[in-house]
Amino acid sequence: MKIKDRIVLGLLAGFAGNVAKTAIDEVSLRSKISQRSYRETASGVWVSKRSDATNPKGQLLGGLFDFGMSSVGGIAIVYLLSKTGRDHVIPKGIVSGVAIGSAITAALSAFPSNKVAPKDAASNLSYMFAHAAYGVVATAVAAYAGDASLFDAEPVNDYISSDDLTTEERRLM
Numbered sequence: 384m385k386i387k388d389r390i391v392l393g394l395l396a397g398f399a400g401n402v403a404k405t406a407i408d409e410v411s412l413r414s415k416i417s418q419r420s421y422r423e424t425a426s427g428v429w430v431s432k433r434s435d436a437t438n439p440k441g442q443l444l445g446g447l448f449d450f451g452m453s454s455v456g457g458i459a460i461v462y463l464l465s466k467t468g469r470d471h472v473i474p475k476g477i478v479s480g481v482a483i484g485s486a487i488t489a490a491l492s493a494f495p496s497n498k499v500a501p502k503d504a505a506s507n508l509s510y511m512f513a514h515a516a517y518g519v520v521a522t523a524v525a526a527y528a529g530d531a532s533l534f535d536a537e538p539v540n541d542y543i544s545s546d547d548l549t550t551e552e553r554r555l556m
Contacts, residue, residue, distance in 0.1 A: 422446045
């Protein structure tokens, strides 16, 4: 069964992408590539001390913020695919994920109250890699779980859906 609602599809895609991003973030943290988890950085916007960002309540706060932003990003990805089509999932996913992640990371780091945001290159490169994976997974889920009607662009002039064309007519396009 394909999903016909863009918002619901975006929420699902964002959630799936965030699971991949969180897994990569955890591996990066445990491998000592990254100084702190993305949840901790996100939580740092709302709390005043690092110890508050690392305790269970701070981790929950950061996780909820992270999943919320990932859901918004998933909705944006669905709308992007609605306008540009479901082809080229990997490049569209990488660009979307890195762009969304860069915007969110920049916003989190820009808050003067955020004393938790990492400033080292390795942590931020790890975040970028995790966001690229987020984008690829979210874009793939949106492309494959979404109903075809979500991605068929509205006619500009005398538009004929490619589904209505014969094989010969498609070849001539």
